[in-house]
Amino acid sequence: MSAPSAPLLELRGLTMRFGGLVAVLDLDLAVYPGEIVGLIGPNGAGKTTVFNCISRFYTPVGGEILFDGQPMTRIPAYQVVRRGIARTFQNVELCRSMTTLDNLLVGQHATKPGGLLGDGLRLPGARRREAKAVAWAEEILALLDLTPYRDRVVAGLPFGVQKRVELARALVSRPRLLLLDEPAAGADTHETAELTGLIRRLREQFDVSILLVEHDMAVVMGLCQRIAVLDFGRKIAEGTPAEVRSHPAVIEAYLGEKV
Amino acid sequence: MAWLTTLPWGQLIINGIALGSLYALTAFGIVLIYKTTDVLTFGQGELAMFSAFIAFTLLDRLKLPFPVAFVLTLVFALGLGAVVERVLMRRAQQGSILNSIIVTIGLALVLVGMAGFIWGYEVRPFPDPVTGPPFLFRVSPTQNLVLTQLSAVILAVTLVLMLLLFAFFRFSLVGIAMRAVAQNRVAARLMGIPVDRINALGWGVGAALGAVTGMLIAPTNSLFPNMMGDVAIKAYAGAVLGGITSLPGAVVGGLLLGIIDSVAGFQAPELRTTIAFTLLVIVLVIRPAGLLGRREIKKV
Amino acid sequence: MRQSLFPHxxxxxxxxxxxxxxxxxxxxxxxxxxxxxxxxxxxxxYAIVALGLNLLIGYAGQFSLGHAGFLAIGAYASAVLTQRFGWPFLLALPMAGLLTAAVGFLLGLPALRLSGPYLALVTLGFGLSIPQLVLWRGELTGGAGGLRDLPPASVLGLELRSESAYYYLVFLVIVALTLFARNVVQSHTGRAFIAIRDSEIAAQAMGVNLTRYKTTAFALSAFYAGVAGSLYAHLIRFISPESFTVILSVEFLTMIVVGGLGSVSGSIVGALFLTALPEVFARLPVLKDFKNLFIVVFGAVLILTILFFPRGLAGAWSTRTRPIPPPAEPAARPQEAV
Incomplete structure (x- = not known):
């Protein structure tokens, strides 16, 4: 193991079933502070299901999820971000009618609390929080080169920009762990290279750990210290990029695909 | 709770089933339209009422025999439904689900207003398709249970239609295509299913079911623009209670509501609707997708 | 930037x-x-009701076909408090709002588990039940005969008997409630509403507690209707169950659709427009003989607005409304995900 400290995120025997279909079976996985861990596998291997269990959209039928040593298998979905876990989605889940800035303000919902009366009467406390939230959102926008889209409604933005807005929205909550679901989907070679650099930079700058689901092997191999491979919901291999690449079970699972 | 044992349960349940089959019958059109086009229509009762007025005109003004008027009304309703889909719904469905619901509410208002304008607001009798003495069931020397012939016909039509529609969706190619369209519009289109035509058909058949409903309910409730008001609302409740996509669910939900209505109406007539909806809310909180419906999980 | 009382x-x-x-x-x-x-x-x-309804439907993306029921609760609460219990109007007005808000909160509870057709039906049932409950508790509510000769509104001992005095009262209330609504929709709470409307998944992932904000939206919306009910009762000074039918709930829906879903100013314009419309039509030479014409007019206006001006009247003059965008992917009915 590269990191001697306690894991930030730990999955113990995570199991998820839909009806009779086993989506994830007895999965053990840990992400240590500062790490970028890759989760790969063929389509339908259960990668997104793992994310949805961590985000608490699904309640696993077995196993445990620990974050920072605290169990979070039973907390409601909206408390996940309060614990310090933010995520992006494979097909982008933005608030489509809002502007980019407003999406980043919603992204701070958990970190900048407020109440109906304070909001409606525009009390000084609410105004102060609002001003702070806008300033922080603008900082993140600038960092991700999104400032030109600040007041544009996101539904009209190109897919690649929407993905970046979503990344910004995750970052704006100051997470300690980022779950990125296929951040490079739909990007060309040039954009992919840029994205890889960006993710590395964000890890440094925000001191955030990352769990990454990605189909683009160049991205995964280039970014991750450790990779876990899922096939039919089971972990068939785990190790450094080099180890995983030469693992016979992985080659079999990806039969025909170049790893 | 002494009143529980003193109620004339047998007759109340028979009345409830007779009433509930009206609800179930109306619910079929709602379920069919929801199944094929994913729209909850609030215009079904009004489509039924309007069709009943057409039938009335054919029977009363043109003196056509009942079977001819019946078939012509069905054809009219089929066309009306298809036109509604083509002109209104196809465009409305490009927006959010709310848009479609609102357009059907608008449709209901326009149909009621037009019926009032054309035929007026007075309450008219509608010819009974069946005549004859009611069925009597002797349960004790002093007590008979009564079921009118019309109620028996309505119940029979409801059950036959349920079986026919069920078989249609299960076995016929068009029915399977309708289900496919409701499941996933894009995939269905890619598979070569003519989605627009299927939607128009869904509305056409839904309206025709409404016409059958209207012609069977008008003899009981008489004919006037608001004749479907309470029935339509209970039919929505029945459809939703049963699970909105399930035809057997519509029958179960409709009959259940009929029985609740009948018992509650006997015990506390002024709170009939309140009691029905309170029970509905309780059921939905326990089973949010209705009695026979399946819960949908959104994929992310 | 958005700080001044009247930004424009x-x-x-x-x-x-x-x-x-x-x-x-x-x-x-x-x-x-x-x-x-x-x-x-x-x-x-009516515009006050429409404001509240728009917060619920246009912003939080929930649905209600029962707002006439909330109006009734506010009206009866205020009428009973002033007439039977001798409360001063100035206390009964906010109390009517708060009582109705409490009922709205309760109605919001089943709404947590329900959406789409299920929610539409439950709210419709609520709207139908309130007049029945009013009839049922006749000794308190006056039953079918209604409550007559309600005390006129009075503010600090000054009775507002003239129309123009009452107009200023209503005017002050609506200005305050409009500002409140506008502040809410541009804030933390309002963004949580819109996030729920746009994507419940995203909203939860951002930390929005659906339970809290959906019930808040219902309670807030009901508060507006309750205050409106109180003002209604003391304007007409006679209320009966017949004043609060489902048709009225549909009228409120029409107002916000025509004015513009997700637009504060649109709610007011829609209410003014649709209240004026039947008055105008009733005076036109040919159409005044057409009984219940307003039903057809409402229906046609609803349909035409959705088909041709989905953003309502507000959409025509302002870019500040928030249209509800069509779903990201053409509505695929969700399957169980793997």
Missing amino acids: PKSLLLVLAAALLPPLLGVIPGIPVGYVLYLVCLALI
Whole structure:
């Protein structure tokens, strides 16, 4: 193991079933502070299901999820971000009618609390929080080169920009762990290279750990210290990029695909 | 709770089933339209009422025999439904689900207003398709249970239609295509299913079911623009209670509501609707997708 | 940026013009000032309901076909408190709002588990049940005969018997509630509403507690209707179950659709427009013989608005509304995900 400290995120025997279909079976996985861990596998291997269990959209039928040593298998979905876990989605889940800035303000919902009366009467406390939230959102926008889209409604933005807005929205909550679901989907070679650099930079700058689901092997191999491979919901291999690449079970699972 | 044992349960349940089959019958059109086009229509009762007025005109003004008027009304309703889909719904469905619901509410208002304008607001009798003495069931020397012939016909039509529609969706190619369209519009289109035509058909058949409903309910409730008001609302409740996509669910939900209505109406007539909806809310909180419906999980 | 009380000079002008309405009407000869002011009051009261309904539907993306029920609760609460228990109007008005908000909160609870057709039906049932409950508790509510001769509104001992005095009362209330609504939708709470409307998944992932914000939206929306109910009761000074039918709930829905879903100003414009419409039609030479014409007009206006101006009247003059965008992917019915 590269990191001697306690894991930030730990999955113990995570199991998820839909009806009779086993989506994830007895999965053990840990992400240590500062790490970028890759989760790969063929389509339908259960990668997104793992994310949805961590985000608490699904309640696993077995196993445990620990974050920072605290169990979070039973907390409601909206408390996940309060614990310090933010995520992006494979097909982008933005608030489509809002502007980019407003999406980043919603992204701070958990970190900048407020109440109906304070909001409606525009009390000084609410105004102060609002001003702070806008300033922080603008900082993140600038960092991700999104400032030109600040007041544009996101539904009209190109897919690649929407993905970046979503990344910004995750970052704006100051997470300690980022779950990125296929951040490079739909990007060309040039954009992919840029994205890889960006993710590395964000890890440094925000001191955030990352769990990454990605189909683009160049991205995964280039970014991750450790990779876990899922096939039919089971972990068939785990190790450094080099180890995983030469693992016979992985080659079999990806039969025909170049790893 | 002494009143529980003193109620004339047998007759109340028979009345409830007779009433509930009206609800179930109306619910079929709602379920069919929801199944094929994913729209909850609030215009079904009004489509039924309007069709009943057409039938009335054919029977009363043109003196056509009942079977001819019946078939012509069905054809009219089929066309009306298809036109509604083509002109209104196809465009409305490009927006959010709310848009479609609102357009059907608008449709209901326009149909009621037009019926009032054309035929007026007075309450008219509608010819009974069946005549004859009611069925009597002797349960004790002093007590008979009564079921009118019309109620028996309505119940029979409801059950036959349920079986026919069920078989249609299960076995016929068009029915399977309708289900496919409701499941996933894009995939269905890619598979070569003519989605627009299927939607128009869904509305056409839904309206025709409404016409059958209207012609069977008008003899009981008489004919006037608001004749479907309470029935339509209970039919929505029945459809939703049963699970909105399930035809057997519509029958179960409709009959259940009929029985609740009948018992509650006997015990506390002024709170009939309140009691029905309170029970509905309780059921939905326990089973949010209705009695026979399946819960949908959104994929992310 | 969004801090001043009236961000646009235009809206300030509008408010000033509205404040001068009664004297302005007085100088135009031939106008039945009292009746026109009465109508304007009624339209503004409906506008308060529409504001609340738009917060619920246009912003939080929930649904209600039962807002006439909330209006009824507010009206009866205020009527009973002032007439039977002798409360001063100025206390009964907010109390009517709070009581109705509590009922709205309760109705929001089943709404947590329900959406789409299920929610539409439950709210419809609520709207149908309230008049029945009013009839049932006749000794308190006056039953079918209603409550008559309600005490006129009074503010600090000053009875508001004239239409123009009442107009100023309604006017102050609606200005306050409009500002409150506008502040809410541009804030933390309002963004949580819109996030729920746009994507419950995203909202939860951002930390929005669906339970809290959906019930808040229902309670807030009901509060507006409750306050409107109180104002309604003391304007007409007679209420009966027949004043609060489902048709009225549909009228409220029409107002916000026509005015513009997700638009604060649109709610008011929609309410004014649809209150004026039947009055105008009833005076047109041919159409006035057409009984219940307003039903057809409402229906047609609803349909035409959705088909041709999905953003409502507000969409025509403002870019500040938030149209509900079509779903990201053409509605695929969700399957169980792997």
